Amino acid sequence: MVTRSYMSRREVEQQSFGLPVAIFVPLGAILLQVLLPRLLPALAILDLPLVVTLFFAVSRRSPIAGTITGGTIGLLQDVLTSQPIGVNGMAKSVIGYAAASLGSRIDVENTATRAVLTFAFSLLQSGLLYLIERRLLGIRSFHVLWLHELLRAAANTAVAVPVFLLLDRTKHPE
């Protein structure tokens, strides 16, 4: 009978990516995020960088790598907005860390799991942004429209499932 410990499972299932994939996929997601709302303003509700952060975090299953990936993608997002640099950076650092920690404990290859994961982390990010804007930066006028955030989470989930399947092809099993 084969028994798998927590460490052995993580070591077996850790995925790696080529350098071009690790660089150009996040950049491509940020670029698409900037360009798509120009074509269809409603697409601004999507958060493609979050989807990519989640994918790399749960695939690599390393909290440190997830933190770096999330932080970098979030900071890149911030510099293109009017917000102070670090708002998305902090939120996505936490998301990357949490997703990677969770990815080493559950089966993230399952489509349903991925959908639930994306939905939950999308809402978590909204909560984190609220905390950062309202509590850390002291912006009293900042409100979270929770119905809008639920819609955002649903939209991100709808996009994440096919994007995850597409990005699965870029994995290099170790």
Place this chain on the structure above:
Amino acid sequence: MDFVTRYKNALFLIAVLLVQAIALAMQVRTPADSSEPDGRSVRLIRMWATSTVTPFERAAHAIGSGMSRGWADYIDLRHVRRQNQDLQQQLTRMRIEQAAIAEDALQGRRLQTLLAFKERYVGTTVAAQVIGSSGSDQSHVLTIDKGSRDGLKPDMAVITQDGIVGKLRDVFPNTAQVLEINDQTSGAGVILASTRIRAILRGTVAGRAQIGNLTADSRIKPGEQVLTSGGDQVYPRGLPVGTIQSIAPDPDHQPYTAIVVRPAVNLDRVEEVLVITGTQSDLPPDAQQDLTAAEAQHAADLSAERLPGIHDNDAPGLPGSPTGTAPPATAAPANGLPPPIPLPRPLPTVHPDRYSAGSSPPASTLTPGASIAPQSAPPASNRQPAPNPDEPK
């Protein structure tokens, strides 16, 4: 050591968050207002990131605009002829309206002169194309393809023909960021067109433009036009901002009301903008010429009103004219030009006397030294005829 090894992941996360929190604190401290341009170091980081993204945005914009131009210019020409006719008619109507508006402008200028009011007019502008956005519905920022090399500076107003879009935030050598009026860090001084109430327009988290510093006032109604007041030293006075969409009590800031303004410009679909690079105290040369022409026309009209004898009463179309009837207002111009604006004429006299227009006989029929009989005398029963010294008694 075991502690560090065991919790290295969590410690790493805490370190990353701490660094970013410190960076945030430094940015929030200087400058205080988030709608202002960033500090030097942050601006540098934004410039690098923008420079990385801009080539892709330019390429995507070029491809997109090329395709849409090809479609619009060569394929989708179905309604162009009809549209051209409509535009010609619209132009004719606007020329007539322009004359009326010029009258108001003249009056306004006279009043401003009396009050020694210093007006600022849009002087010079730079046309730019929108090539990108922030990509987030929590930050309403546009990227345009002109920068400091084209003379742009932070806080310059950005407009379209429909109204204001926002102001420049960070300006880089070849690109610039436009902070839209519906961004939550944006603000503009506005005035309500009919009630002349001054207010501050701010963006909200939901991406709406909202006036939040007014208490409930029954004079403020939905549909009222909102203009720039010029008080913020960014937007010149009198530019359209939008119309009031809804008025409701603001639950967060009692007793103030939340007045939602629908922007005059469709901020989600802005393609081309004008950046106001300079204002001046005098009108631009073209507008000055138009106003001079209107002033001359106004002076001619006044002369015509004061000299009723020079009117040609036999001219067709004048009220009270014996031969003419007024031409239909919708008559098509014969030479393609707009129909001439009818000059104001004095109304027919209710009680004519010898000083009334048309009461004097033509000079050719008069005899030197002879007395002039009144043309329209009152009834004979009420008045005796004037004695004629030449007539034998």
